[in-house]
Amino acid sequence: MSPKPSSEHPLFKHQARKRFGQNFLNDTGIIDRIVRSIAPGTEDNLVEIGPGQGAITAPLLEACSRLNVVEIDKDLIPILLAQFAKYKDFKIHQEDALKFNFSALASEKPLRIVGNLPYNISTPLIFHLLSFQEKISDMHFMLQKEVVERLASQAGDKHYGRLSVMVQYHCQVDYLFGVPPECFSPRPKVDSAIVRLTPFTSLPYTAINVELFSKIVNLAFQQRRKTLRNSLKQLLDKEQIALLPIDTGLRPENLSVEDYVNLTNFIDNKINTPNTDA
Numbered sequence: 001m002s003p004k005p006s007s008e009h010p011l012f013k014h015q016a017r018k019r020f021g022q023n024f025l026n027d028t029g030i031i032d033r034i035v036r037s038i039a040p041g042t043e044d045n046l047v048e049i050g051p052g053q054g055a056i057t058a059p060l061l062e063a064c065s066r067l068n069v070v071e072i073d074k075d076l077i078p079i080l081l082a083q084f085a086k087y088k089d090f091k092i093h094q095e096d097a098l099k100f101n102f103s104a105l106a107s108e109k110p111l112r113i114v115g116n117l118p119y120n121i122s123t124p125l126i127f128h129l130l131s132f133q134e135k136i137s138d139m140h141f142m143l144q145k146e147v148v149e150r151l152a153s154q155a156g157d158k159h160y161g162r163l164s165v166m167v168q169y170h171c172q173v174d175y176l177f178g179v180p181p182e183c184f185s186p187r188p189k190v191d192s193a194i195v196r197l198t199p200f201t202s203l204p205y206t207a208i209n210v211e212l213f214s215k216i217v218n219l220a221f222q223q224r225r226k227t228l229r230n231s232l233k234q235l236l237d238k239e240q241i242a243l244l245p246i247d248t249g250l251r252p253e254n255l256s257v258e259d260y261v262n263l264t265n266f267i268d269n270k271i272n273t274p275n276t277d278a
């Protein structure tokens, strides 16, 4: 028998907390659609971030009994336990996902991460998760629609920026579908969307120096209106900028991930480590 909907549960007396970004899903059609997109398999190593009152947790546990959840709000723990303690491979980690060591949950099975994420921590959380990317097979997140658009944008698009480049360096990004505010209680002020991030097993373009790549992307997008020639002045002198194999009159949103990688590798090889053989 499927668990009772959380709002009918005897322990249900939880007040949604703004500071934890608590907008609980209450639309069964959307919950079904999210779970179908995740397509949990019985043997999967699933991790849910921010299970809340269990809206997605319940159907996930019906499909896959092994589930770790990371929830910061201690008041939600009894509600989750009352519903799901009967699943012997269900484990609650009452912790801050931003500090959580996800590699501790990886086994021979890579992690599949899911979450209707609090909007205020979504970007730092994605960067935190990318530090475990070799242990993760995919991630499905509900985020503010605008953030999903930024994640999925291509060079030249309105929403293309630092987040697009840094995440697309590591992952295939798929915008799945939008979710309107009416699907939540309380209703958020903004539209939401579901995104799938699939870390590449082998990177399509590899920056030899990832720190330098990140620094160049940051510098470029710090001042979107400036040309690369201007932004890169903080890193290179005029003569070095003249050597770059790109049109430095372009603006940061005109360069693809591949362009940023090529630029980084050129600076790393030809400028920071010049060839002394000649």
Ligand code: SAM
Pocket: 020, 021, 022, 023, 024, 025, 026, 049, 050, 051, 052, 053, 054, 055, 056, 070, 071, 072, 073, 076, 095, 096, 097, 098, 115, 116, 117, 118, 121
């Ligand atoms: N999954 C539930 C749903 O769809 O109804 C709840 C989603 S609600 C938008 C976000 C959840 O993340 C809340 O349960 C909140 O307490 C939890 N949360 C917020 N900040 C967190 C953090 N830093 N680490 C772990 N969980 C967090």
